[in-house]
Amino acid sequence: xxxxxxxxxxxxxxxxxxxxxxxxxxxxxxxxxxxxxxxxxxxxxxxxxxxxxxxxxxxxxxxxxxxxxxxxxxxxxxxxxxxxxxxxxxxxxxxxxxxxxxxxxxxxxxxxxxxxxxxxxxxxxxxxxxxxxxxxxxxxxxxxxxxxxxxxxxxxxxxxxxxxxxxxxxxxxxxxxxxxxxxxxxxxxxxxxxxxxxxxxxxxxxxxxxxxxxxxxxxxxxxxxxxxxxxxxxxxxxxxxxxxxxxxxxxxxxxxxxxxxxxxxxxxxxxxxxxxxxxxxxxxxxxxxxxxxxxxxxxxxxxxxxxxxxxxxxxxxxxxxxxxxxxxx
Ligand code: DP6
Numbered sequence: 001x002x003x004x005x006x007x008x009x010x011x012x013x014x015x016x017x018x019x020x021x022x023x024x025x026x027x028x029x030x031x032x033x034x035x036x037x038x039x040x041x042x043x044x045x046x047x048x049x050x051x052x053x054x055x056x057x058x059x060x061x062x063x064x065x066x067x068x069x070x071x072x073x074x075x076x077x078x079x080x081x082x083x084x085x086x087x088x089x090x091x092x093x094x095x096x097x098x099x100x101x102x103x104x105x106x107x108x109x110x111x112x113x114x115x116x117x118x119x120x121x122x123x124x125x126x127x128x129x130x131x132x133x134x135x136x137x138x139x140x141x142x143x144x145x146x147x148x149x150x151x152x153x154x155x156x157x158x159x160x161x162x163x164x165x166x167x168x169x170x171x172x173x174x175x176x177x178x179x180x181x182x183x184x185x186x187x188x189x190x191x192x193x194x195x196x197x198x199x200x201x202x203x204x205x206x207x208x209x210x211x212x213x214x215x216x217x218x219x220x221x222x223x224x225x226x227x228x229x230x231x232x233x234x235x236x237x238x239x240x241x242x243x244x245x246x247x248x249x250x251x252x253x254x255x256x257x258x259x260x261x262x263x264x265x266x267x268x269x270x271x272x273x274x275x276x277x278x279x280x281x282x283x284x285x286x287x288x289x290x291x292x293x294x295x296x297x298x299x300x301x302x303x304x305x306x307x308x309x310x311x312x313x314x315x316x317x318x319x320x321x322x323x324x325x326x327x328x329x
Contacts, residue, residue, distance in 0.1 A: 010056035010095070012127035016119035016142075016152045016326035018048035018105070020287060020295045022231070022243050023223035024250050025147050025160065026204055026216075033168040034147035037217070039224035040160045041176070041231070042151045045186055045295070047320030050116040051329060052101040054124035061096040067117070068102055079114065082144040083122050091129050099125065105188075105318075114200075118145030119152035123326045138326070139172035148200075155179055155325030157231050159224060179322040182234050184297045187310055189317040191267045192292040198261045200290040206257035216253050220246070236299060240285035243297070244276070247287045254290075265292040267315060274309050282306065 025040040063084050065072040084097045099121055103113050122142035126133050133141065135154055143150035143160075150172055151158045156179040163170030198206075207213060223246050230238035254261040264272075271294045275286040282302035286294050298306040310317050 010128045010130070011053065012124050013051065013053040013329045014120045014123035014127065014326055015049050015051045015329050016116045016123065016149075017044040017046060017323035018050075018113065018116040019044045019148065019151045019158065019323075021148065021151075021246075021289060022239070022287065023227040023246055024220070024289070026207065026220065026250055026253070028147070028204060029162070030166070030168065031201070031205075033171075034143050034145075034150075035168045035171050036147055036160065036162045038221050039162050040148075040151070041158070041224045041227040042148070042160070043157050043186075044152060044155065044179070044323030044325065045188060045320055046179070046323035047186070047318045048103075048105045048116065048188060049323075050101055050103045050113065050120040052099055052117070052120035052124045054121065054128040055098045056093075056095040056125075056128055057098065058096065059094045063096050064098045065121075066098075066100045079118065079145040080121050083118065083141055084125060086141060086144055087125055087129050087131065090131060093129075097125055097128075105190075114146035115148040115152045118142050118149035119326045121145065122149070123153070123328065127328060135325075136172040136174070139174075140168060142326075143168070143171065153326045156181060156322055159228060175325070176228055177231055179324055182231065182322070184299060184322060185303050185306070186320045186322065187296040187298075187306070187317050188320065189271055189294045189296065189310055189313070189315060191265050191271070191294060191315055196263065196291050198263075203254055203257070203261045203290060206259070206261060207253050209258060210253050210256040212253055212256050216249055219249055236283045236285075239297070240279050240283075243285045243287045244279075247272075250290075251288065263288065263291050267313060268292045268294050271296075271310070271313055274313070275306075278302075278306065278309060 019042040023041040027037040139153040154175040157177040160173035227242040283299035
């Protein structure tokens with residue numbers, strides 16, 4: 001065996017799913033550490049994921065990130081860089097990391113690619129470096145890249161605790177119910193595959209100047225408790241209220257920033273209105289994160305009706321279920 005072959009290889013791969021918020025994270029108490037103002041509640045989406053391979057090699061070179069064969073310019077690597085810097089500090093080395101990442105869905109189109117991407121990067125890079133982190137520690141590591149990534153580490157329905165510690169040591173996500181707790185159908189309806197014009201971070205900052213910010217804070221601070229109770233009790237009417245109210249609050253707030261942010265496209269609105277009508281008669285509800293795409297949840301008996309309504313819209317969609325947590329592959 002050559003010297004090269006017996007050298008330890010610092011390499012690992014991981015898969016993490018996108019997550020969609022029922023009670024949304026919007027507003028930060030610390031933007032360097034991505035510490036939120038409130039707890040948020042979300043579910044992982046089995047059919048939307050990122051797979052990442054991390055390799056640590058020579059010292060003193062720049063880190064690299066390649067997403068679906070696109071070499072990410074170093075000036076936009078900032079988010080992932082924070083994850084890698086934190087690992088370097090923990091391990092006490094100065095090796096560089098090469099991350100090769102593949103999404104099975106459009107990047108930056110409001111389908112939480114930064115969440116699945118940063119969660120997969122955190123798990124792959126930490127494992128490749130030989131760090132044995134708990135789920136909470138991994139959640140906090142992923143959070144450094146993108147806040148919502150904290151929720152793509154644990155499985156199923158998750159709650160991300162805002163915590164109060166200035167260094168963020170209590171701001172991690174945990175499972176509140178496993179994927180099979182409530183076997184809902186999930187439809188991800190792709191209204192737009194183009195990159196959103198305004199990032200979530202930028203929009204959150206603008207929203208703090210909205211004349212409705214204080215009203216938003218009041219409502220949003222209660223959203224996670226309400227959503228968690230609805231999920232634990234499998235109460236579809238309460239879940240519908242939680243999702244619709246929280247979605248409308250977020251998008252109304254965005255529209256009242258200066259300059260305004262409007263993620264909603266005509267087709268998004270058309271589908272949201274269809275679901276608002278349908279939910280009077282069937283068990284269906286929907287939400288939109290920071291992008292034009294719409295995610296619909298429904299119970300088994302309502303499935304044929306909801307599917308026909310989505311098909312009538314004439315846009316691509318995927319059918320999936322509540323997803324698992326981040327895993328080594
Ligand atoms: C609307 O996690 O993308 O999807 O922490 O600045 O990276 P950064 O923001 P990000 O924001 C997600 C916002 C949201 C709501 C949510 O996922 O809770």
